[in-house]
Structures are given as C-alpha cells and as structure tokens.
Amino acid sequence: MKLLPDHLLEGYRSFIEGRYLAETQTYRALARDGQTPETMVIACCDSRAAPETIFGSAPGELFVVRNVANLVPPYSPDGEFHGTSAALEFAVAALKVKHIVVMGHGRCGGISAALSPDAEPLSKGDFIGKWMSLVRPAAEAVGANALMTAGERQTALERISIRHSVASLRSFPDIAAREAAGELSLHGAWFDISSGELWAMDPQTGDFERPLAGIEPLPTSG
Structure with missing residues (x-):
C-alpha cells in the first residue's frame, strides 16, 4: 500500500x-x-476556490480556515467543539490579525444544499444539513422567490450568507472591540470560479462590486 x-x-x-x-x-x-500574517481568510473547503491561489499569497501571508460554505457561527462559548471559533480566537487574540475576510464563491455545494432542504441527507448524521441551518431563514426566503431563476437564487444566497457571516463575526466580543478601536477590519468577498472575477462587499451598503473592474479575465472557450 x-x-x-x-x-x-x-x-x-x-x-x-x-x-x-x-x-x-x-x-x-x-x-x-x-507566523505573523496580517490577514485571516474564512473560505469554503471547495477544492476549486483556494484563497492562497486566488490572492497569490506567499508563505506566511494568510491565516486560512476553511469550512463548508465559509460560514461563521455566532459566538457561543458552550463547551462544545467549535473549529471555526477556535481559529478566530487564535487569529484575533494571538496573531493580532488586522483583517478578516469572509470569502464565498459561485456554485457552492453547501449553499445548494441549503436551498434544497428536502434533498436526501448524505449521511444519517446530516452534518451538512445541521451546519447549513445557520443560514436557514435566508435560504427559505430566497428559495421562496419564484421570480428568480435557480442560478440567481444560488448567487443571491451565496452573497447573503457572506453578509450573515460578517455579522456573526461581530458577535465575538474581542472582534467587536478591536473593530471599534480601529485595530481590525472585516471584509466580504465572492469569487466566480467560471470567470475568475473577484467581487468585494461594500462595508456600508453590503453590495458586491468588482474592486479591479478594469482587469478583464482571459476569455474562455465554451
């Protein structure tokens, strides 16, 4: 073997x-x-959307945690196991990062699962279903919009979930305190796997726009 x-x-x-x-x-x-990274990225575990590759980072530049659909659970010190919260604690309290970026992406399988609540669970534990319940209210609202196509609902929830995760970051007392003191900034980003486009969230409006709109990705065939 x-x-x-x-x-x-x-x-x-x-x-x-x-x-x-x-x-x-x-x-x-x-x-x-x-390590002394200034930026933490919370990204999806999807193999097609690696933040180190997308941002062209050098060794030691990014502190990355990846989970299904790049979600941030609310602050909940209840004695259970919290992998993402543990990584946040280390990044903020030990590494003193200056930026936290929640980066979602197009065609996210976790978001697709959230929009298909009646689908058969992948396992008896239905870990994905439980995890994606973090965005259940938004998924139900978006899923009920019959005026949108399936693709539009998918993209909408991918971006809404990023805003939701940024809001959840502020439920952590240390993060809220450091942001209020001007020592930490929170960001949202969305990457289109097909086109290579990167969209960033406006911190005031929550809208997504292309920060480098003048740079056009290479044309694709088919």
Whole structure:
C-alpha cells in the first residue's frame, strides 16, 4: 500500500524542487520566528476556490480556515467543539490579525444544499444539513422567490450568507472591540470560479462590486 497517492508525491516533488528552493530563506525564517500574517481568510473547503491561489499569497501571508460554505457561527462559548471559533480566537487574540475576510464563491455545494432542504441527507448524521441551518431563514426566503431563476437564487444566497457571516463575526466580543478601536477590519468577498472575477462587499451598503473592474479575465472557450 502506498504511503501517499502518486499525484500528491509528484506535487510535493514540484514544490520542493521549485517554490521551496526559491523561497528557502522565507520558510526558514517562518520556522524560526513564527507566523505573523496580517490577514485571516474564512473560505469554503471547495477544492476549486483556494484563497492562497486566488490572492497569490506567499508563505506566511494568510491565516486560512476553511469550512463548508465559509460560514461563521455566532459566538457561543458552550463547551462544545467549535473549529471555526477556535481559529478566530487564535487569529484575533494571538496573531493580532488586522483583517478578516469572509470569502464565498459561485456554485457552492453547501449553499445548494441549503436551498434544497428536502434533498436526501448524505449521511444519517446530516452534518451538512445541521451546519447549513445557520443560514436557514435566508435560504427559505430566497428559495421562496419564484421570480428568480435557480442560478440567481444560488448567487443571491451565496452573497447573503457572506453578509450573515460578517455579522456573526461581530458577535465575538474581542472582534467587536478591536473593530471599534480601529485595530481590525472585516471584509466580504465572492469569487466566480467560471470567470475568475473577484467581487468585494461594500462595508456600508453590503453590495458586491468588482474592486479591479478594469482587469478583464482571459476569455474562455465554451
């Protein structure tokens, strides 16, 4: 039995002979001095929307947590297991990040599940269904809009859920305090996998707009 799949080993070979070789001193400094990222990104675990790739980040630049549909649960110190909240706690209290970005994306499977409440659960535990209940009220409202197409409902809920997660961030006392003191800024972003477009949320209106509208993605065929 192989220790790792071949494609992972080939990828590692490419990394160690390429990027690591070119940035050896950076990696050694990170190992010696620790990480000091200024930005945390809360992204979806979808394999097509990796924030390090989208933002072209160098080692140590982004502190990333990924979960289904890039959701942030409300502050709830109840003694249960809270992976996203634990990552937020570390980023804010230990790393002192200056920015938190909630980044969603088009064609999100978690959002699709939220818009299909009658679909058969993937497992008896229905972990995805429970997790996506965080946006159930919004999903029910968007899903009931018969004037929108299925694609429009999908995109609408993807963006609404980003606004919802940014609001949930402010339920964490340390985050709210640091934002009020001007030490931390909260952002929303949405990435279109098909076109490569990046949209950012206006902090005042909640609308999404393209911050680099003058840069056109390469044309696609088909």
